[in-house]
Every structure is written in structure tokens, then in C-alpha cells.
Amino acid sequence: MSQAAERLRLIAGHLDRQAAAIRASPTSAQALISSPSPRLRYSLDNDLLTPEQRLFYEENGFLLIKNLVSEEDINRFRKEFERICRQEVKVPGLVVMRDVAIAKSEFVADQKAVSKIQDYQEDPELFRYCSLPQILKYVSCFTGPNIMAMHTMLINKPPDAGKKTSRHPMHQDLHYFPFRPCDRIVCSWTAMERVNRQNGCLVVLPGTHKGSLLEHDYPEWEGGVNKMYHGVRDYDQEHPRVHLEMETGDTVFFHPLLIHGSGMNQTDGFRKAISCHYASSDCYYIDVQGTTQENISKEVIDIAQRRFGTEVSFQDSWAFRGRLVQGERISM
Ligand SMILES: CCCCCCCCCCCCCCCCC(=O)SCCNC(=O)CCNC(=O)[C@H](O)C(C)(C)COP(=O)(O)OP(=O)(O)OC[C@H]1O[C@@H](n2cnc3c(N)ncnc32)[C@H](O)[C@@H]1OP(=O)(O)O
Ligand SMILES: Nc1ncnc2c1ncn2[C@@H]1O[C@H](COP(=O)(O)OP(=O)(O)OP(=O)(O)O)[C@@H](O)[C@H]1O
Ligand SMILES: O=C(O)CCC(=O)C(=O)O
Ligand SMILES: [Fe+2]
Ligand SMILES: [Mg+2]
Numbered sequence: 001m002s003q004a005a006e007r008l009r010l011i012a013g014h015l016d017r018q019a020a021a022i023r024a025s026p027t028s029a030q031a032l033i034s035s036p037s038p039r040l041r042y043s044l045d046n047d048l049l050t051p052e053q054r055l056f057y058e059e060n061g062f063l064l065i066k067n068l069v070s071e072e073d074i075n076r077f078r079k080e081f082e083r084i085c086r087q088e089v090k091v092p093g094l095v096v097m098r099d100v101a102i103a104k105s106e107f108v109a110d111q112k113a114v115s116k117i118q119d120y121q122e123d124p125e126l127f128r129y130c131s132l133p134q135i136l137k138y139v140s141c142f143t144g145p146n147i148m149a150m151h152t153m154l155i156n157k158p159p160d161a162g163k164k165t166s167r168h169p170m171h172q173d174l175h176y177f178p179f180r181p182c183d184r185i186v187c188s189w190t191a192m193e194r195v196n197r198q199n200g201c202l203v204v205l206p207g208t209h210k211g212s213l214l215e216h217d218y219p220e221w222e223g224g225v226n227k228m229y230h231g232v233r234d235y236d237q238e239h240p241r242v243h244l245e246m247e248t249g250d251t252v253f254f255h256p257l258l259i260h261g262s263g264m265n266q267t268d269g270f271r272k273a274i275s276c277h278y279a280s281s282d283c284y285y286i287d288v289q290g291t292t293q294e295n296i297s298k299e300v301i302d303i304a305q306r307r308f309g310t311e312v313s314f315q316d317s318w319a320f321r322g323r324l325v326q327g328e329r330i331s332m
């Protein structure tokens with residue numbers, strides 16, 4: 001048996017004994033919950049994840065669930081995205097981003113011009129994604145029962161225009177977030193069609209969620225980089241990478257310290273995915289002054305200033321975009 005399989009067997013055994021103890025004595029269950037195993041710091045006790053799934057997330061920082069969102073829902077999200085691109089609906093707060101390679105070409109009201117939309121929380125049809133019960137069931141294994149949807153995106157990765165600008169550099173999402181604790185934050189990312197190496201699937205460095213938040217900056221790419229696409233300044237190029245090839249509706253949940261990115265889209269189709277970052281509503285905001293997050297904080301404050309004509313703090317830019325999706329709103 002491989003080392004990993006052996007560890008899995010041991011911890012699965014440990015979890016089985018916990019479950020048996022809980023059935024035998026509710027008071028000992030209480031004791032277990034109040035002194036959780038240090039080996040299980042990234043997920044919470046729950047009755048959804050199998051021991052293998054729970055251990056997989058603990059060790060790797062991500063968990064892929066096949067076929068979690070129905071084709072019917074995906075089609076509805078796709079239709080709504082197209083309506084937005086054709087400017088048939090106007091959504092308050094929504095940010096439409098065009099790839100830097102075509103940003104300066106003339107405007108076309110078509111999905112071909114849009115590389116991602118961000119902050120769709122005021123669009124009821126798209127926001128349904130964030131409240132899907134089957135997604136929230138998984139999310140609560142990481143956040144607990146009180147859940148905020150903090151950041152919403154629909155990514156429409158364009159065919160690369162030849163400058164490799166369709167890549168997303170390797171990064172940790174926590175770089176963008178002034179709230180903690182990070183283990184109570186999770187991203188759900190659902191493929192809206194088959195994603196593979198050809199059209200630029202997600203690429204993850206398993207286990208990097210156990211490290212710390214690293215310095216991020218714009219990568220030095222010849223063809224240019226999209227606004228706010230910061231990348232980890234130095235990461236171990238030798239670290240094993242996993243390409244997450246997924247089918248329509250497959251969903252990956254991942255930790256905000258997991259280093260990930262996505263490759264160039266070498267097809268002539270637009271690779272679509274819908275995602276939401278969730279946090280426990282009893283997370284708290286932190287001051288990022290003097291930390292590695294100072295650079296992104298300045299950029300966000302600048303953009304907010306231009307957009308609203310007034311100074312909005314990094315923390316407030318998140319507080320007013322966040323929406324409660326389950327339980328009660330506490331400190332977020
Ligand atoms: C309170 C609200 C604040 C909101 C800030 C947003 C916070 C985002 C936080 C992200 C959290 C992410 C969590 C993890 C996810 C990691 C990521 O995905 S990071 C990447 C996400 N980043 C963005 O989506 C950036 C947000 N986008 C925008 O703000 C805008 O789309 C814009 C890039 C600023 C362009 O807006 P707009 O003003 O409508 O566009 P133009 O008028 O056409 O262009 C202005 C100017 O900007 C240049 N430009 C346009 N598009 C891009 C681009 N993609 N990349 C680089 N530059 C771009 C354009 O050429 C113009 O430049 P000029 O010199 O003035 O001509
Ligand atoms: N020169 C580079 N510098 C920094 N990051 C890069 C570089 N090339 C690729 N990446 C990043 O690595 C990830 C995967 O990129 P890439 O498109 O090269 O796929 P790949 O995994 O190398 O597979 P393939 O080469 O088969 O397309 C993306 O996050 C991408 O942004
Ligand atoms: O869909 C992708 O290409 C990756 C997007 C991503 O990692 C992000 O926006 O944080
Ligand atoms: Fe990301
Ligand atoms: Mg490559």
C-alpha cells in the first residue's frame with residue numbers, strides 16, 4: 001500500500017471510531033466536537049463528506065464533486081449571461097471585464113467581448129447559483145452553518161488572441177480577501193461545459209493550502225496581463241501540478257490558500273465557469289496595512305474611488321458586496 005493510501009486508511013479508521021463513539025454516547029460526541037482533531041483543521045464535522053473526501057480536502061486543499069449542478073440550471077445561467085452581454089438587463093454593481101488584448105478594440109455588445117463578469121449578486125437568476133442547496137451543503141462543511149456569499153463571478157475565458165493573455169497566473173484567492181480565519185472560507189467553481197487542458201482548465205498545486213499567504217504581483221508577461229490578475233511572485237516550479245479536467249456541472253471546492261491558475265484557451269470556444277467565494281458570517285475583517293495584501297488593497301480602493309467618487313475601504317468594498325445565503329449575518 002502506498003504511503004498516502006496507508007494514511008488515508010488510518011484516518012478513515014479514526015473517523016469511523018469517532019462516528020461509533022458518537023452513536024454510543026452523545027456526551028462523548030460533545031467532547032470530540034469541542035476538541036477537534038488537529039489533523040482535521042480545514043473541514044468541520046459534518047454528515048455529508050465521506051472520510052475519504054474529508055481527508056482528501058485536508059491533505060490537498062480541494063475536493064471535486066462530479067455532476068453537482070444540473071444541465072438545466074447551467075443552461076439558465078448561460079442564457080442570463082448572454083442577456084447581460086447583449087445589454088438586455090442592467091444589473092446594479094455588476095462589473096464586466098474584457099480581456100486586455102481586446103479591451104481597446106471597438107465595443108461590441110456580444111459575449112465575445114466579455115472575459116468575465118464579476119459581482120452578479122444583484123442578478124437573481126445568476127445568484128441562484130450561490131444558494132443552490134446541493135452547493136451549500138458542501139460549503140457548510142468548511143464554513144459552518146452561517147454562510148455569506150462574498151464574491152461572485154462568471155468566467156468566459158476567451159480564445160487566446162495570440163498573446164497568452166487568456167491565462168490566469170498562479171495565485172491564492174486569499175490575497176484579495178481582508179477577512180479571516182482563512183479555513184472558514186471556500187470557493188465553489190462549477191464547469192459550465194467540458195473544461196480540459198485545451199481550453200484552459202484550472203491548474204492546482206495540491207497541498208499548498210497548508211502554507212502561508214505569499215507575495216503577489218503582476219507577472220512579467222510579454223503580451224500583457226489583465227487588470228488585477230496578480231500572481232504568486234515565487235512558487236516552487238517543481239511542485240506537482242494537477243489539471244482539473246471537468247464535465248458540465250462538476251464542481252470543485254477549494255481553500256483560499258491553494259495555489260491555482262488556469263492555462264491559455266487554445267480552442268475557438270469561450271470556456272465558461274461560474275463561481276462563488278463563501279465565508280462564515282462570523283469571520284472578521286483585518287487591517288492589511290504592512291502586509292503582502294497592501295498592493296491589492298490600494299488597487300481596489302482606487303477602482304472604488306473612480307467608480308463611486310468617494311473613498312471606500314478595502315474591508316467595506318467586501319462588506320457591501322457580501323450577501324447572506326444561510327443562517328444569520330454575524331460579523332461580516
Ligand atoms: C467596491 C468595488 C471595488 C471593486 C473592485 C473589484 C475587486 C475585485 C476583487 C477581485 C477579487 C477576486 C477574488 C479572487 C479572484 C481573482 C481574480 O479574478 S482577480 C481579477 C479580477 N479582477 C477584475 O475583475 C478587475 C475588475 N475589473 C474592472 O474593474 C474593470 O473591468 C476594468 C479592468 C478596470 C476596466 O473597466 P472599465 O473602466 O469599464 O473599462 P474601460 O473604460 O474600457 O477601460 C479603462 C482602462 O482600463 C484598461 N483595461 C480595460 N480592461 C482591462 C483589462 N482587462 N486589463 C487591464 N486593463 C484593462 C483600458 O485599456 C483602459 O485603459 P486606458 O489606459 O485608460 O485606455
Ligand atoms: N511563463 C509562465 N509564468 C508564470 N505562470 C505561467 C507561465 N506559463 C504558464 N503559467 C501558468 O501556469 C498555469 C498553466 O499554464 P499553461 O497554459 O502553460 O498550461 P500547462 O499546465 O503548462 O499545460 P500546457 O502547456 O499543456 O498548455 C496557468 O496558471 C498559467 O497562467
Ligand atoms: O476560471 C479561471 O480561469 C480561474 C479563475 C480564478 O482562479 C479566479 O478568478 O480567482
Ligand atoms: Fe482564483
Ligand atoms: Mg505550459
